[in-house]
Amino acid sequence: MRREEIYISTDVETNGAIPGIHAMLSLASVAFDEAGNEIDSFEINLHELEGSCADETTMKWWNAHREAYDQTRKVCVKPDLAIEYYCDWLMALQTRGKLVFVAYPVAFDFMWVSWYLHRFKGQSPLGHNGIDIRSYAMALFKKSYSDSGKEHYPHEWFDNLTLTHRAIDDARMQGRVFINMKKYNERFIPLQKF
Numbered sequence: 222m223r224r225e226e227i228y229i230s231t232d233v234e235t236n237g238a239i240p241g242i243h244a245m246l247s248l249a250s251v252a253f254d255e256a257g258n259e260i261d262s263f264e265i266n267l268h269e270l271e272g273s274c275a276d277e278t279t280m281k282w283w284n285a286h287r288e289a290y291d292q293t294r295k296v297c298v299k300p301d302l303a304i305e306y307y308c309d310w311l312m313a314l315q316t317r318g319k320l321v322f323v324a325y326p327v328a329f330d331f332m333w334v335s336w337y338l339h340r341f342k343g344q345s346p347l348g349h350n351g352i353d354i355r356s357y358a359m360a361l362f363k364k365s366y367s368d369s370g371k372e373h374y375p376h377e378w379f380d381n382l383t384l385t386h387r388a389i390d391d392a393r394m395q396g397r398v399f400i401n402m403k404k405y406n407e408r409f410i411p412l413q414k415f
Contacts, residue, residue: 224318224319225254225255225317225318225319226255226318226319226320226321227252227253227254227260227314227315227317227318227319227320227321228252228253228254228255228321228323228352228396228399228400229250229251229252229311229314229320229321229322229323229347230250230251230252230253230323230324230392230393230395230396230399231248231249231250231251231322231323231324231330231331231334231392232249232250232324232330232388232389232391232392232395233245233246233247233248233249233329233330233333233334233388234246234247234289234293234386234387234388235279235333236269236273236275236276236279236280236283237273237274237275237276237279238276238279239332240332240333240336240337240340241270241273241336241340242273242274243270243273243274243275243276243279244267244269244270244273244275244300245267245270245300245333245337246266246267246269246290246293246294247264247265247266247267247292247293247387247388248263248264248265248267248303248307248333248334248337248388249262249263249264249265249387249388249389249391249392250262250263250307250310250392251263251389251392251393251396252314253396253399253400254317254318257400257401257403257404259393259396260314260317261310261314262389262392262393263306263307263310264388264389265298265303265306265307266292266293266294266295266296266297266298266303267297267298267299267300267303268297268298268299268300270300286386289385289386289387292387293388300337300340300341301341304337304338304340304341304342305341305342307338308338308342308344308346311346311347312346315346319350320346320347320348320350321350321351321352322334322347322350322351322352323351323352323354323395323396323399324351324352324353324354324395325353325354325355325371325395325398326353326354326355327351327352327353327354327356328353331347331351334347335347352399354395354398354399354402355369355370355371356369357399357402358370358373358374358402361402361405361406371398374398374402377401378397378398378401378402378405379394379397379398379401380394380397380401382394382397
């Protein structure tokens with residue numbers, strides 16, 4: 222029997238391109254049920270990894286978004302403790318259904334979350350289940366990846382939410398976009414059995 226899917230829309234803020242060398246600064250996830258209801262959320266700021274360094278190009282970008290960066294440095298928690306809290310949150314959700322990671326782009330955010338979960342917990346309740354929102358849009362629009370970015374989405378898919386570069390805001394916004402895409406897909410594209 223199929224378990225209900227719980228969509229974990231996630232956004233991370235970092236000081237560089239790859240985990241380990243660089244550090245995750247902020248992690249946020251918003252959980253949605255299959256009907257599109259927000260059922261829970263998680264947000265935490267992390268101290269930088271011991272031995273990591275900030276990427277110069279990334280920090281130049283943060284300098285242009287100073288208010289958002291300052292948000293990532295408020296009430297920080299050690300990485301091991303932050304990931305313990307996050308893993309506990311995921312495990313509680315796992316009792317309600319199958320966890321499916323959702324991000325824009327999934328290749329970036331999933332890499333960070335998976336690395337931190339394995340580094341500090343030795344496991345990931347997320348497995349390898351992930352949906353890339355832009356790839357989903359590509360299939361819906363029947364367009365190239367280049368022509369399937371957020372700038373091409375109908376305004377109503379955003380539910381009047383905007384990108385702020387605060388992890389919880391961005392996770393919620395992209396989660397709403399995904400849910401609206403999913404509803405559009407279910408309404409206009411007939412389900413076929415294979």
